[in-house]
Amino acid sequence: MLNMRGAIFDMDGTLVDSLMLWDILSDALAQAYPEKRDTVVSEEDNRLIRVLPLDAAMTLLHDRYGIGASGEEVTALADAVFMDFYSNRVQLKPGVREFLETLRDRGVRMCIASATPLPLVEAALDHCDIRRYFDRVFSCGELGKGKDTPDIYLMARDWLGTGQQDTWVFEDAFVAVRTATDAGFSTVAVYDRYNPHQDLIREMATHYVAPGETLVKLI
Numbered sequence: 001m002l003n004m005r006g007a008i009f010d011m012d013g014t015l016v017d018s019l020m021l022w023d024i025l026s027d028a029l030a031q032a033y034p035e036k037r038d039t040v041v042s043e044e045d046n047r048l049i050r051v052l053p054l055d056a057a058m059t060l061l062h063d064r065y066g067i068g069a070s071g072e073e074v075t076a077l078a079d080a081v082f083m084d085f086y087s088n089r090v091q092l093k094p095g096v097r098e099f100l101e102t103l104r105d106r107g108v109r110m111c112i113a114s115a116t117p118l119p120l121v122e123a124a125l126d127h128c129d130i131r132r133y134f135d136r137v138f139s140c141g142e143l144g145k146g147k148d149t150p151d152i153y154l155m156a157r158d159w160l161g162t163g164q165q166d167t168w169v170f171e172d173a174f175v176a177v178r179t180a181t182d183a184g185f186s187t188v189a190v191y192d193r194y195n196p197h198q199d200l201i202r203e204m205a206t207h208y209v210a211p212g213e214t215l216v217k218l219i
Helices: 021-032 043-049 054-065 071-088 096-105 118-128 151-160 174-182 198-204
Strands: 006-009 109-114 136-139 167-171 186-190 207-209
Touching: 006 151, 021 071, 043 054, 043 174, 054 071, 071 118, 096 109, 109 118, 109 151, 118 136, 136 151, 151 167, 167 174, 174 186, 174 198, 186 198
Parallel strands: 006 109, 006 167, 109 136, 167 186, 186 207
Antiparallel strands: none
16 A cells, blocks of 8 residues: 555546546537537647646637637536536546545545536536545636646645655646656556556656556555
């Protein structure tokens, strides 16, 4: 078991199987804006929108690719699609509940640090029945900064009141794992089929949960 007093969890792709939601959103955007159906988002921007706050991500799509009449309009559409998904369809990744139970039983303090807006995070926690494991939820949207900066991890660590050496960050995306690692955290990277650069993620993270494995391997 990891030497851990505090744990900072990403939600999407780490705790819940939700990254297919970007495909669902892409279909919704194509239906709402058929004139932009064939728009190709660059690989770099595609990675970036997955870690930015949702309003910033949708504003990027509007500003750079002309999708929607405004960033606010695209964000409103995304909010509706996301809320339906998180309230009714999202599922935990295998092994997550058992792992969270183990950490709670061992007195590990836990919180969530997510780029997903707070109401959507709360909807997912309620739908998956895991709210009781977490002392607090931190959202990049509230902070005004994405996971390309370490601010959300530092804020979460300070709130947990645990030391840098025994506070671990659980993530799935390359940008987030890199940011947490560069900030001096030990990291657990969880494989998700929708995330590129798995070789780099595996190399960078302190521990790696590979395809076919679950967080339970760390117990």
